[in-house]
Amino acid sequence: MTESLRLRVDRRDSLAVIYTEGYINNQGGEEIASAAYKLIADGDKVLLLNLDGTKIVNSIGISILIEIIEKMLEIDGRLAFCCLTPTIEKTFHIMGLAQYAGIYPDEPAALEALAAGGTPTAGSAG
Amino acid sequence: MTESLRLRVDRRDSLAVIYTEGYINNQGGEEIASAAYKLIADGDKVLLLNLDGTKIVNSIGISILIEIIEKMLEIDGRLAFCCLTPTIEKTFHIMGLAQYAGIYPDEPAALEALAAGGTPTAGSAG
Amino acid sequence: MAGQAILREVKLTLPMAPDMEIAASKTATAMAELMTMSPDKIDEVRMAVVEACINAIEHSRAHDRKVYLTFEVLGEQVPELLRITVRDAGVGFAPGEVEEPSIERKLTAERKRGWGLKIIRGLMDEVEIESGRDGTSIVMTKARG
Amino acid sequence: MAGQAILREVKLTLPMAPDMEIAASKTATAMAELMTMSPDKIDEVRMAVVEACINAIEHSRAHDRKVYLTFEVLGEQVPELLRITVRDAGVGFAPGEVEEPSIERKLTAERKRGWGLKIIRGLMDEVEIESGRDGTSIVMTKARG
Ligand SMILES: Nc1ncnc2c1ncn2[C@@H]1O[C@H](COP(=O)(O)OP(=O)(O)O)[C@@H](O)[C@H]1O
Ligand SMILES: Nc1ncnc2c1ncn2[C@@H]1O[C@H](COP(=O)(O)OP(=O)(O)O)[C@@H](O)[C@H]1O
Numbered sequence: 001m002t003e004s005l006r007l008r009v010d011r012r013d014s015l016a017v018i019y020t021e022g023y024i025n026n027q028g029g030e031e032i033a034s035a036a037y038k039l040i041a042d043g044d045k046v047l048l049l050n051l052d053g054t055k056i057v058n059s060i061g062i063s064i065l066i067e068i069i070e071k072m073l074e075i076d077g078r079l080a081f082c083c084l085t086p087t088i089e090k091t092f093h094i095m096g097l098a099q100y101a102g103i104y105p106d107e108p109a110a111l112e113a114l115a116a117g118g119t120p121t122a123g124s125a126g
Numbered sequence: 127m128t129e130s131l132r133l134r135v136d137r138r139d140s141l142a143v144i145y146t147e148g149y150i151n152n153q154g155g156e157e158i159a160s161a162a163y164k165l166i167a168d169g170d171k172v173l174l175l176n177l178d179g180t181k182i183v184n185s186i187g188i189s190i191l192i193e194i195i196e197k198m199l200e201i202d203g204r205l206a207f208c209c210l211t212p213t214i215e216k217t218f219h220i221m222g223l224a225q226y227a228g229i230y231p232d233e234p235a236a237l238e239a240l241a242a243g244g245t246p247t248a249g250s251a252g
Numbered sequence: 253m254a255g256q257a258i259l260r261e262v263k264l265t266l267p268m269a270p271d272m273e274i275a276a277s278k279t280a281t282a283m284a285e286l287m288t289m290s291p292d293k294i295d296e297v298r299m300a301v302v303e304a305c306i307n308a309i310e311h312s313r314a315h316d317r318k319v320y321l322t323f324e325v326l327g328e329q330v331p332e333l334l335r336i337t338v339r340d341a342g343v344g345f346a347p348g349e350v351e352e353p354s355i356e357r358k359l360t361a362e363r364k365r366g367w368g369l370k371i372i373r374g375l376m377d378e379v380e381i382e383s384g385r386d387g388t389s390i391v392m393t394k395a396r397g
Numbered sequence: 398m399a400g401q402a403i404l405r406e407v408k409l410t411l412p413m414a415p416d417m418e419i420a421a422s423k424t425a426t427a428m429a430e431l432m433t434m435s436p437d438k439i440d441e442v443r444m445a446v447v448e449a450c451i452n453a454i455e456h457s458r459a460h461d462r463k464v465y466l467t468f469e470v471l472g473e474q475v476p477e478l479l480r481i482t483v484r485d486a487g488v489g490f491a492p493g494e495v496e497e498p499s500i501e502r503k504l505t506a507e508r509k510r511g512w513g514l515k516i517i518r519g520l521m522d523e524v525e526i527e528s529g530r531d532g533t534s535i536v537m538t539k540a541r542g
Binding site for chain 4: 057097
């Protein structure tokens with residue numbers, strides 16, 4: 001019954017940023033994944049997920065994000081997150097996601113780290 | 127169990143402003159009333175209640191505000207409100223409070239009207 | 253309203269204790285948000301529920317010290333109406349005999365209270381009260397749009 | 398925990414329907430706020446409750462299609478602990494036989510899911526699961542301070 005997750009994609013020179021707004025549940029995760037796969041199909045290899053507008057997620061939604069990480073490992077790309085609530089960040093750490101995707105407090109920090117090639121996705125920290 | 131209402135009082139030249147933060151229930155109403163009576167005892171005759179930090183009230187809390195209006199009628203003073211949520215404003219209209227106390231969208235509007243002597247309390251609109 | 257199906261039914265039982273009306277108001281908010289009611293209407297529902305709970309807590313003298321709430325989302329296919337029932341197993345009262353409050357009288361009266369039912373009626377679309385020896389049920393509805 | 402009194406008990410019954418976990422999370426928030434838990438802890442409780450409800454909705458196959466929640470505020474005098482029970486009358490499962498998920502394996506596995514219980518355990522202070530032919534109860538607690 002609720003409104004679904006809203007997404008905004010911002011393609012830049014060297015990466016694409018996906019902004020989310022709302023609940024990342026099953027449906028929300030699927031929407032993020034299809035946006036990500038579209039960007040990957042269009043040649044993007046570096047993605048930043050800015051979750052500033054997301055205050056609640058569930059494990060089904062996050063599972064779908066793991067698929068994106070798997071895809072990134074295959075194409076030697078990178079996925080990073082920024083602007084997580086403390087609970088979402090804690091959850092990513094509980095799951096071990098933080099080993100395969102960079103987690104940054106805000107977008108400038110994420111952009112800087114990604115520009116420096118600093119985010120492990122390809123198992124470098126795994 | 128919850129935290130109680132927080133109040134801040136700002137005495138100015140020609141009036142005093144009471145800022146509230148939190149739930150105006152029985153207790154919250156009593157706290158506002160005692161702050162108001164203290165100001166009145168100290169000579170203030172024009173009071174502005176800025177409810178910007180209050181998103182929820184109940185009818186018991188509002189009943190106590192009616193006591194302040196009664197007091198104001200006695201001393202020929204004026205009470206006004208600003209920064210009400212739409213529901214609180216609607217409730218004040220349902221109760222007819224709006225006839226005895228000025229209701230203004232924001233503090234500048236309230237100050238201007240109060241300076242012009244524009245708020246009915248003493249039954250002028252009653 | 254007749255002919256509409258119950259799309260969702262949520263039940264909440266609260267102890268008659270300070271601030272418990274806030275828990276009720278949060279559930280009301282959740283249900284109203286789920287059916288994508290507008291924020292202003294949600295807030296009105298929230299306040300009406302607070303008032304109904306306070307009445308049960310304050311006046312019912314129910315032995316079990318509990319307030320029973322039911323939240324129903326009604327609609328033919330999509331959510332159209334939120335119906336909330338606030339019930340207590342208390343002593344009951346005669347709604348018809350409750351004096352309609354007026355600000356003019358309250359300003360000089362000793363007892364300034366007596367606004368809850370008027371506020372509930374003003375904020376909700378429809379309000380029905382059933383009260384008797386088994387307690388009181390107040391059923392209130394608000395349309396989504 | 399033993400010896401502590403139940404200061405408040407709130408019960409919530411939800412239908413097994415999409416988004417109903419949100420209603421549960423709001424009640425959890427209300428209860429945690431009433432006992433003035435810190436916002437970060439409240440958010441953790443909220444997420445744990447969401448996961449427990451989703452499990453009941455998704456896996457229980459309960460005939461009555463309902464999730465039963467109990468929120469208890471425990472303490473000697475002041476609120477110290479929030480205890481939340483999420484119960485279903487479903488088929489049950491053997492918690493000991495659920496494989497502990499690991500990100501390394503999930504990255505290559507077909508099924509990426511299986512994180513709910515791990516997340517609940519990571520976010521709450523104590524978690525106990527009772528499951529059998531009458532259904533499943535997951536009891537989780539979080540201290541206020
Ligand atoms: N649930 C209830 N059980 C018993 N009496 C009630 C209940 N709700 C309302 N009443 C009666 O109706 C009167 C008016 O209620 P209300 O308009 O809410 O104002 P107030 O609660 O301030 O008195 C109450 O004073 C009480 O006598
Ligand atoms: N309430 C429940 N009723 C029946 N089975 C359950 C319940 N909760 C959990 N389970 C079982 O435990 C498994 C692990 O649950 P969980 O860790 O939450 O991950 P997921 O729900 O993603 O599978 C589920 O796949 C299911 O088999």
